[in-house]
Amino acid sequence: MESDAPTGEGDVVVDRVRCHARAPGRPRWPGTIRGRVTALVAVLTMLLLLPANAMASEAEQRAFHGTLRLSDRGQNALVAAALRAGALATPIVPKVAGVDLVQVVALGHRVLDAARDARGLPPPASVRPPGDGPEQDVRIHGRAPLVRVRLAALGVGTGPRTAVIYAGRLGARLTPALVFTRFLGLQEALLTTLAALSTWWITGRALRPVEDIRRRLAAIDMDEPGARVPEPGGDDEIARLAHSVNGALSRIGDVKRRSDHVLRELRRFAADASHELRTPLAGLRAELEECRLYPEDTDVPTMIDCALSDVDRLEAIVADLLLLTRVEAADGAGRAPVDLPELVRHEVSLTVGRWPVRTRLDEGLLVRVVRPQIARVLANLLDNAQRHAAASVEVHLRRCGGFAELSVSDDGAGIPVADRERIFERFARLDDARSRDRGGTGLGLAIAREIAHAHGGTLEVGDAPSGGARFVLRIPLA
Numbered sequence: 001m002e003s004d005a006p007t008g009e010g011d012v013v014v015d016r017v018r019c020h021a022r023a024p025g026r027p028r029w030p031g032t033i034r035g036r037v038t039a040l041v042a043v044l045t046m047l048l049l050l051p052a053n054a055m056a057s058e059a060e061q062r063a064f065h066g067t068l069r070l071s072d073r074g075q076n077a078l079v080a081a082a083l084r085a086g087a088l089a090t091p092i093v094p095k096v097a098g099v100d101l102v103q104v105v106a107l108g109h110r111v112l113d114a115a116r117d118a119r120g121l122p123p124p125a126s127v128r129p130p131g132d133g134p135e136q137d138v139r140i141h142g143r144a145p146l147v148r149v150r151l152a153a154l155g156v157g158t159g160p161r162t163a164v165i166y167a168g169r170l171g172a173r174l175t176p177a178l179v180f181t182r183f184l185g186l187q188e189a190l191l192t193t194l195a196a197l198s199t200w201w202i203t204g205r206a207l208r209p210v211e212d213i214r215r216r217l218a219a220i221d222m223d224e225p226g227a228r229v230p231e232p233g234g235d236d237e238i239a240r241l242a243h244s245v246n247g248a249l250s251r252i253g254d255v256k257r258r259s260d261h262v263l264r265e266l267r268r269f270a271a272d273a274s275h276e277l278r279t280p281l282a283g284l285r286a287e288l289e290e291c292r293l294y295p296e297d298t299d300v301p302t303m304i305d306c307a308l309s310d311v312d313r314l315e316a317i318v319a320d321l322l323l324l325t326r327v328e329a330a331d332g333a334g335r336a337p338v339d340l341p342e343l344v345r346h347e348v349s350l351t352v353g354r355w356p357v358r359t360r361l362d363e364g365l366l367v368r369v370v371r372p373q374i375a376r377v378l379a380n381l382l383d384n385a386q387r388h389a390a391a392s393v394e395v396h397l398r399r400c401g402g403f404a405e406l407s408v409s410d411d412g413a414g415i416p417v418a419d420r421e422r423i424f425e426r427f428a429r430l431d432d433a434r435s436r437d438r439g440g441t442g443l444g445l446a447i448a449r450e451i452a453h454a455h456g457g458t459l460e461v462g463d464a465p466s467g468g469a470r471f472v473l474r475i476p477l478a
Contacts, residue, residue, distance in 0.1 A: 034204055038196050042199075049188045060181070065150060069150070071098060072096075072150070072152035073154070075094055075099045075167040076167045077154070099168065100169060101124065101169055128153070129164065138150070151167065206238075209238045216228075216229040216230060229245050230242065277314065277318075281310070320447060338366070339366060340374075340475070341362070341365055344359065344395060348382065348395060355391060360398075367478050374455070392466075393410050402477055405474050406473040406475075424445050426443055428446075455475055
């Protein structure tokens with residue numbers, strides 16, 4: 001059975017040629033900017049040179065034939081004078097250079113006399129000048145050697161025996177006018193070719209950086225850090241294009257790095273959040289299942305308290321997650337001038353804890369913030385200090401340059417240097433006494449730093465004079 005599938009090497013070659021012909025990005029030269037510009041310059045050159053060459057050729061033809069006409073008429077005058085004087089030589093000897101066709105033709109087209117080169121030739125024309133104008137120019141198109149010949153005809157005598165003298169040049173010669181015309185045509189062809197080749201070369205050199213940029217862009221792997229296209233020297237359009245492309249690549253790289261970082265954070269956050277939510281849910285489910293299995297042994301009030309505690313923890317985690325989302329998506333709306341010392345005193349008065357809070361507040365510090373969010377930062381820092389202090393908490397507010405600096409210190413165990421950035425991560429776990437197992441959702445410090453950054457400020461942690469932790473919040477003054 002025969003198969004239609006290509007099996008030979010020739011079929012494979014044909015398929016490759018067809019694929020190559022269909023491949024995109026390989027336009028033939030007229031489809032490229034280089035080809036179109038070259039064709040346009042060639043056409044414009046031809047259109048500019050053609051009328052000029054035509055006018056120059058026409059002027060040369062007119063001048064040349066005018067000269068010929070004068071020389072032919074001069075020869076006729078010499079022959080006519082010799083004929084009238086009865087001194088006409090046989091054969092006629094032309095006296096004007098270049099004139100070789102001289103005949104004296106009587107009535108009935110009978111040649112009376114002729115020059116050596118014109119002997120044996122029939123009369124060149126039947127034109128006989130009228131009596132009122134004995135001289136006339138004649139142009140004939142006959143067979144060789146009388147092909148495209150210009151003659152001067154001169155009538156001599158009167159009456160029926162009037163003779164006509166014809167003077168001109170034999171045959172289709174390569175006249176200077178024709179040489180000049182052909183030279184102009186050759187010049188036009190050469191100039192058009194030179195213009196096309198020059199344009200092709202110049203546009204090729206001018207567009208070479210564009211081709212280099214295209215090839216580099218086609219080869220760029222977006223996973224490659226710092227991928228750039230070559231920038232040619234100078235400040236022309238191509239250099240500015242390359243600079244703009246590199247700027248766009250830089251911005252794309254920054255966006256990709258940020259998106260990769262955000263994606264990693266989201267994945268980690270989703271894993272941590274799912275674990276944090278699963279823990280109270282698992283406890284709540286276990287308590288409900290135990291109540292269902294052993295209803296008579298269940299202390300309902302205690303079970304309800306435990307379930308509500310788990311629900312409270314779930315609610316707190318969800319509320320903190322929503323707050324984080326709102327802070328990250330905020331665009332500065334809702335900000336208003338706030339008296340920061342008054343806000344600090346208000347939040348300290350609401351603090352519930354075992355340890356007293358000592359305050360040192362500078363007055364007259366006005367900030368432009370979202371009041372509930374800054375209040376949440378203060379509450380989180382105070383709650384964190386109360387849970388980890390050994391005996392006291394101190395709050396200090398002062399002016400520091402163009403910022404309001406608020407520090408919350410405790411006298412607890414402090415935070416190791418290696419963990420001082422990790423504690424601001426969401427659901428971060430520490431193995432020491434500052435583990436969130438002692439309370440909280442694990443999002444308080446993360447929320448506090450996000451709010452500080454959203455207001456153009458910072459939140460850092462260091463060592464307190466008492467040996468514990470000292471959290472420092474800086475917010476720009478209004």
